[in-house]
Amino acid sequence: MEQRRIYELIDKYIELTHEVWKNSENLIREEISEDLTNDQHYILRYIYKNGKATTTGLAEAFSVQKSAITAIVNRLVDKNLIMRTYDEADRRYIFLTLTEEGKKQFEKTEKKIFNLVKSFIIKFDREEIENFIKTYEKLASIIREIR
Template identity: 45%
Template sequence: MECCDRIHEYIERFEAAIFTVNRRLNNIIRDSIQEELTLDQFLTLRYIHKHGSCTASELSETFCVNRSATTAITTRLADKQYITRTPDERDRRMISLRLSEKGKQVYETAASRIHERLEGIIRQLPQTEIEQFLDTSERLLRIITQGGGNER
């Protein structure tokens, strides 16, 4: 029952830690990508790079934003010639988003700078703590995506 007695304390600590870590990591990423991209544009390029291609609807769902926000981001990336839009061969109404060669280069350069910055931070932790943190974070993600943790 101790967990339940301290739940408010845990929530406050969790919110404070997550908020601050996210803000600081986002600042590290912004500093690393400099003027080339916004944070949202970089995250979009990262997603497309990881998956090879995707649709705007997939991006909207993944990033939990409305379709108009995704359209604005992808339009800017297309204007910079970082992504290409190609009609799907099976369903011409679907548009497939892919990285252009220029987009791959910009993404890989930015990702490399981010990796260098984050590596210095992560190396300060013992491997067991890193793995425990990642396991717990991935478990929390599964709980949130499978039902939001609202079950009682």
């Protein structure tokens, strides 16, 4: 590929990712902010999908320090959406699980986000969106390798 075109593509990529991410996050926030912040929802999402989680596991998954997770989890525990339970086999571990209220809250919030994403995903024809997701997956794994 010619240098010039590569340059243009990179430039567009940088601008597009920033714009799309920012706007999406704002749309999501408008939908859910009365109940949760976006980051709080992503934490609930991780625990919901995995059944349980640890501080260290979340810190790795979200690429942040453990203290950042502690802070968010504290807020979710205060809201009675998450529970902490010691692992009796190794008491250094604390398992984070969703309370019943946490599950309900997640499902409610996720549905709103889901419908939002759906509203723009359905504007593409099937082939285009399939290819887009396929490339996105490749991109994710390339970035995973770099880290």
